[in-house]
Amino acid sequence: MLLLFFEALDLTPRLKIMVTLLRRLFIKDYQNVSDESVRVKHGKVAAIFGIISNLILVAMKLTAAFLIAASAFSASDGSKAYMSFLPMALVADAINNLSDMASSLVTLVGFKISAKPADKEHPFGHERIEYIAGLVVSTIVLVLAVELFRDSLDKIITHETVDYDIAAIIVLGLSVLIKLGQSYVNFGMGKAIASEALKATALDSLTDAIATFAITVSAILSLKSLGLGWNFLDGYMGIVVSLFVAYSGIKMIKETADPLIGEKGNVEFIDALVKDVKSKPGILGVHDVLCHSYGPTKYFVSLHAEVNQAMRMTDAHDLIDDVEREIKHKYHCDITIHMDPVAVGDKLTDELKDEVGQVLQGISPDLKFHDFRIVSGPTHVNVIFDVLLPYDEKVSQDLIMKTLEEHFKDQTPRRYFVVTFDRPY
Numbered sequence: 001m002l003l004l005f006f007e008a009l010d011l012t013p014r015l016k017i018m019v020t021l022l023r024r025l026f027i028k029d030y031q032n033v034s035d036e037s038v039r040v041k042h043g044k045v046a047a048i049f050g051i052i053s054n055l056i057l058v059a060m061k062l063t064a065a066f067l068i069a070a071s072a073f074s075a076s077d078g079s080k081a082y083m084s085f086l087p088m089a090l091v092a093d094a095i096n097n098l099s100d101m102a103s104s105l106v107t108l109v110g111f112k113i114s115a116k117p118a119d120k121e122h123p124f125g126h127e128r129i130e131y132i133a134g135l136v137v138s139t140i141v142l143v144l145a146v147e148l149f150r151d152s153l154d155k156i157i158t159h160e161t162v163d164y165d166i167a168a169i170i171v172l173g174l175s176v177l178i179k180l181g182q183s184y185v186n187f188g189m190g191k192a193i194a195s196e197a198l199k200a201t202a203l204d205s206l207t208d209a210i211a212t213f214a215i216t217v218s219a220i221l222s223l224k225s226l227g228l229g230w231n232f233l234d235g236y237m238g239i240v241v242s243l244f245v246a247y248s249g250i251k252m253i254k255e256t257a258d259p260l261i262g263e264k265g266n267v268e269f270i271d272a273l274v275k276d277v278k279s280k281p282g283i284l285g286v287h288d289v290l291c292h293s294y295g296p297t298k299y300f301v302s303l304h305a306e307v308n309q310a311m312r313m314t315d316a317h318d319l320i321d322d323v324e325r326e327i328k329h330k331y332h333c334d335i336t337i338h339m340d341p342v343a344v345g346d347k348l349t350d351e352l353k354d355e356v357g358q359v360l361q362g363i364s365p366d367l368k369f370h371d372f373r374i375v376s377g378p379t380h381v382n383v384i385f386d387v388l389l390p391y392d393e394k395v396s397q398d399l400i401m402k403t404l405e406e407h408f409k410d411q412t413p414r415r416y417f418v419v420t421f422d423r424p425y
Contacts, residue, residue: 137252
């Protein structure tokens, strides 16, 4: 969607050159995006570009705001405080850019800290400091949003007006262009390394550009030369932008708090890793996958891999060791694989497994099972397996057990089910 937007404005060719130039100047071997160090450098360059461009925007807007306030204050009778003449919409927009700069700074610091090795006190590394720093910044942003909202509301209640000048409008117009350029740089970098985080930052910059454009329109309408008398809009636009800032703050709090609480792992990363493990000769299946994140690039993975129980223990152990070593090197994560022996070619086991699968699919097509084995005795057969129960599955565990028992009740020897219910990774 973003790419179509830039193509519609006929900016894509020029901005593509700018993004490529940035990559070529600051990233050695920039086309080798499969290399982790190259990906990290893309993130650093995007973060630094965001810090510098947002700092320029903040300086431009605050300077314009204070010049407008100074001009209005000097022309007044001195009965009102200097701060009451500040154009709140412009100040709010500057604070919004300041929060974006802080977010880019946190990202850059995160990349720096992630390189710090684990130590005795922090055996899992230091990458989560990025989330803590982000939580602090987002809280400050939210407080600023509340203050901006209050000041803008005061302007509306007291009927205070703000007269923008041509210089301020030029600053706002340049800000829109800088934000659009910033958006495309993040989009281009994100597209180059397939980073959803950078693409999300690009979308955030695009919405900021739209907000600034709205302020620009209201500023033009307030010009004395037009004689419209719409200089009362500043307070209303200040409220709109303060809500934008509040939304950004709340979103940042969620994005930084979720990993600290313990959110779902990177599905694409886990799916690729599991597919890779399954592809190894001798691995019959994979289940009970757990992925713990201790930072944006710090993963600890454990899983169960099924092997033929007829395989020699030493051979199976060597196989698991080799897979662990290869996966750790390829995916830059710590991984522990538990070996599960399963019967292969046993007629009764295969028949029961197929029948159980049909029963479970009849209950719900989303039900999957693993770790299937049987223990046969003279009077009954223990059927042991795990069922993967999705979080949004409406079927209860009791219904699954009741359906299985009802289906197999007339078979001899008697079937007893020992079922463990798992949750997806």
